[in-house]
Amino acid sequence: MKATSGRVPPMTPNSMPQASDTWTYPSPSNAAHQHGQTYCTQTAKRLETTAPFSLLLVPQHPQLEKMLSLDIPSALLTALLVFIGTRIVNYFKFAKQTGYLPGLRSLATPISVLGASLPTGRFNPGLNWQWQWRKHVYEAYARHGTETISSLPYLFGEPAIYTSSLEVARQIVSTRGSFYKHTETTGITLEWGPNLFAANGDEWKRFRRVITPAFSSSTYASLLTEAASIFDQMVAGEGWLTKDSVDIPNSDFLTNKFALIVIATSGFGHPLSWNLKSASLSDEMSFGEALHIRLHNLILRLILPQWAYWLPIKKFRDLEKATQVTQDFMNDMIRTRREELSAGAVPKTDILSLMIQSSENEGRFSMTDSELVGNTAIMLFAGHETTALTLNAALGLMALHPDFQDEMHHEVMTVMPTEADFTFANSSKLRKTQACFLEASRIYPSGFMWIRDAAEDIVLEHVGPNRDQRIPVPKGTRLVVDSIGLHHNPRLFPDPEAFKPERWYDVSENALTMFSMGARACIGRRFAITEATCFLAKLVRDWRVEILTRGGESKAQWEAKYMEGRAVTNFGIAEMPVRLVRRA
Numbered sequence: 283m284k285a286t287s288g289r290v291p292p293m294t295p296n297s298m299p300q301a302s303d304t305w306t307y308p309s310p311s312n313a314a315h316q317h318g319q320t321y322c323t324q325t326a327k328r329l330e331t332t333a334p335f336s337l338l339l340v341p342q343h344p345q346l347e348k349m350l351s352l353d354i355p356s357a358l359l360t361a362l363l364v365f366i367g368t369r370i371v372n373y374f375k376f377a378k379q380t381g382y383l384p385g386l387r388s389l390a391t392p393i394s395v396l397g398a399s400l401p402t403g404r405f406n407p408g409l410n411w412q413w414q415w416r417k418h419v420y421e422a423y424a425r426h427g428t429e430t431i432s433s434l435p436y437l438f439g440e441p442a443i444y445t446s447s448l449e450v451a452r453q454i455v456s457t458r459g460s461f462y463k464h465t466e467t468t469g470i471t472l473e474w475g476p477n478l479f480a481a482n483g484d485e486w487k488r489f490r491r492v493i494t495p496a497f498s499s500s501t502y503a504s505l506l507t508e509a510a511s512i513f514d515q516m517v518a519g520e521g522w523l524t525k526d527s528v529d530i531p532n533s534d535f536l537t538n539k540f541a542l543i544v545i546a547t548s549g550f551g552h553p554l555s556w557n558l559k560s561a562s563l564s565d566e567m568s569f570g571e572a573l574h575i576r577l578h579n580l581i582l583r584l585i586l587p588q589w590a591y592w593l594p595i596k597k598f599r600d601l602e603k604a605t606q607v608t609q610d611f612m613n614d615m616i617r618t619r620r621e622e623l624s625a626g627a628v629p630k631t632d633i634l635s636l637m638i639q640s641s642e643n644e645g646r647f648s649m650t651d652s653e654l655v656g657n658t659a660i661m662l663f664a665g666h667e668t669t670a671l672t673l674n675a676a677l678g679l680m681a682l683h684p685d686f687q688d689e690m691h692h693e694v695m696t697v698m699p700t701e702a703d704f705t706f707a708n709s710s711k712l713r714k715t716q717a718c719f720l721e722a723s724r725i726y727p728s729g730f731m732w733i734r735d736a737a738e739d740i741v742l743e744h745v746g747p748n749r750d751q752r753i754p755v756p757k758g759t760r761l762v763v764d765s766i767g768l769h770h771n772p773r774l775f776p777d778p779e780a781f782k783p784e785r786w787y788d789v790s791e792n793a794l795t796m797f798s799m800g801a802r803a804c805i806g807r808r809f810a811i812t813e814a815t816c817f818l819a820k821l822v823r824d825w826r827v828e829i830l831t832r833g834g835e836s837k838a839q840w841e842a843k844y845m846e847g848r849a850v851t852n853f854g855i856a857e858m859p860v861r862l863v864r865r866a
């Protein structure tokens with residue numbers, strides 16, 4: 283499906299009122315305002331020359347008091363009217379820009395800083411609306427006859443078009459040159475430097491060209507072996523070797539650490555031990571903790587001014603410390619590898635070595651130092667939290683579906699009965715184990731929004747109920763692929779709330795939509811699947827995963843409480859209490 287680009291045909295006025303493009307904002311230079319301004323300037327001049335300084339703070343001149351009491355409210359009223367006027371004009375402008383699509387109407391849009399900072403609720407969609415309102419939204423789609431809606435602000439934020447249609451999503455993420463990633467939407471990833479996730483055009487091609495060779499079959503083969511060994515370190519390090527049953531109050535702690543060590547070891551050729559403290563150059567905070575704090579406070583980091591970190595507020599101080607620990611870790615890793623390579627070490631093909639080698643070459647595919655740090659950060663961040671959140675969801679789903687878990691166990695015992703059988707070639711035969719991870723990723727897609735801006739006027743096709751409607755989208759319009767909506771769209775995934783791993787049996791890699799599509803699909807797709815398959819296969823071979831209830835909780839109560847997704851930087855399940863029971 284290819285979007286037809288070109289001039290936008292004139293909009294046909296429909297039931298919505300049209301805003302005139304020639305409207306001017308109410309001018310602040312009206313008579314009352316001018317009067318107040320002249321008076322204030324004159325009074326201030328008089329006060330400057332005749333009155334002591336305290337008069338400026340406490341007006342004692344009776345006439346001044348009178349005038350101020352009259353003019354401040356009227357100035358405020360004027361400002362309020364100007365504000366409301368501009369918002370009304372903007373609202374209709376935005377409605378026209380987004381093709382008068384029905385949808386979300388709120389004070390602040392979900393992807394504005396204000397909207398994203400406030401929780402999802404009746405009056406604020408917030409970051410979690412895609413999950414919390416997924417069923418309700420489908421009712422709204424059905425009512426409006428479309429899988430593509432708009433989000434318009436009454437007060438704050440940019441308008442956007444959201445889609446849960448696969449056909450529209452494909453046009454947005456795969457049409458070359460017509461859409462790009464705006465720095466307003468990728469800014470949180472740019473703090474460390476330019477990176478593959480945020481880049482566009484030639485810069486994106488250059489980064490992708492440098493990094494892609496690190497994602498090869500030989501990488502996945504060693505990844506499988508390394509991930510298996512990290513899993514064994516986890517079992518020993520957590521003291522499970524002698525136990526028949528282990529209660530894990532929150533699996534996120536384990537999956538996060540596992541995925542972080544895997545990306546550092548296999549992705550960056552920088553092995554870390556299960557005791558992550560040794561990876562930090564700080565005694566106060568481990569590297570794992572630092573990354574966790576950074577990832578969960580990205581919006582705070584974006585809005586806090588630099589001086590705020592000097593305030594005696596623990597959360598702010600921890601955030602600053604976490605930034606420092608992460609920066610030190612990356613600098614140290616880059617410096618060590620540079621030294622190894624310049625001392626004549628055999629060139630490696632991990633992500634870091636490839637980037638360093640390119641930074642030392644001149645030419646079209648060279649990376650600057652800040653690009654090197656920016657790409658290191660994005661790979662570390664994107665390369666572990668996404669997988670960890672999905673693994674948490676998979677554990678929960680396995681605990682709720684013991685029969686399917688037994689099928690997974692049977693498959694692993696058939697394909698990989700011994701440690702020697704744990705090879706990459708064999709792992710691809712574990713279709714039930716892989717499908718369990720993919721189905722967890724469908725229900726809880728960690729990359730939950732794929733955001734683009736239109737680089738030119740373009741027409742989106744297949745938008746309506748029978749996918750026959752076309753929507754002209756003007757240049758500059760923001761579009762969001764709602765990956766939660768898409769993966770819960772009953773047209774694409776019948777019975778979307780049900781756990782049905784068989785949906786993913788023998789599906790080609792390009793059809794794994796949770797990793798996006800086309801040239802900009804996730805570079806770490808196979809990496810994530812390989813490490814997750816290894817984790818789940820090793821786990822299910824020796825252990826049965828059960829729900830861990832507290833205080834007489836029923837299975838239904840446990841499910842309602844813990845199988846809820848939450849969107850922060852990524853989307854998924856962050857708290858997952860499970861019990862492991864050793865298989866006979």
Ligand code: HEM
Pocket residue numbers: 455478479480490545549660661664665666668669672723727728729730731732733796797798801802803804805806807809810
């Ligand atoms: C379950 C695990 C994962 C999921 C669901 C996932 C999902 C996604 C999605 C949907 C995108 C496209 C985002 C967009 O277009 O805005 C993406 C891009 C990306 N992912 Fe992943 N990802 C996962 C794991 C990983 C891993 C393990 C790595 C690194 C080793 C990684 C690195 C990246 C990078 C660098 C990009 C940007 C690629 C580009 O723009 O060329 N991801 N991912």
